[in-house]
Amino acid sequence: MTAFRCVAIPTEIAERFRRTGLDDRGQPVHRRVVDGPGFPCRHCLRLGEPGEVMLLASYDLPHPQGVYWTPSPIFLHERSCQRFEAANEIAPIVLANGIVSVRSYDAEEMCLYDLGGVANGPESAPLLERALADPRVRYINIHTARPGCLLTAVEKL
Numbered sequence: 001m002t003a004f005r006c007v008a009i010p011t012e013i014a015e016r017f018r019r020t021g022l023d024d025r026g027q028p029v030h031r032r033v034v035d036g037p038g039f040p041c042r043h044c045l046r047l048g049e050p051g052e053v054m055l056l057a058s059y060d061l062p063h064p065q066g067v068y069w070t071p072s073p074i075f076l077h078e079r080s081c082q083r084f085e086a087a088n089e090i091a092p093i094v095l096a097n098g099i100v101s102v103r104s105y106d107a108e109e110m111c112l113y114d115l116g117g118v119a120n121g122p123e124s125a126p127l128l129e130r131a132l133a134d135p136r137v138r139y140i141n142i143h144t145a146r147p148g149c150l151l152t153a154v155e156k157l
């Protein structure tokens with residue numbers, strides 16, 4: 001497998017959401033208590049545990065820019081958590097998701113439709129490897145396939 005890293009949202013942004021209570025749209029963040037699966041933190045890239053408080057906020061994705069740019073709803077631990085930094089490990093929140101969408105973009109931030117695909121989270125490695133191995137690919141984002149929320153960006157190392 002091509003060397004890669006799942007790129008969580010920057011710590012400065014997580015801390016800003018926690019400190020100000022406002023998201024990237026200037027809207028108040030929502031608070032949710034974890035009562036089941038489906039609360040993936042985009043900073044530590046782990047699922048919220050039952051009883052933990054999560055923030056729900058709108059995040060402006062750094063890539064792609066241009067016509068494919070989009071904001072995304074994200075969950076984030078309300079408490080401080082450690083940013084995911086591991087190399088060559090698919091993020092736990094991707095592996096835990098029922099169905100994910102792998103989206104690839106080139107250096108001009110245009111979508112490479114031929115590389116797009118959906119897979120069950122635990123079976124997403126081949127789709128990711130196909131994207132990582134393609135020399136056109138500069139940016140990769142993995143989203144939940146049903147609501148379409150960003151789970152994590154992925155970078156080639």
Ligand SMILES: [Zn+2]
Binds near residue numbers: 041045077081
């Ligand atoms: Zn977290």
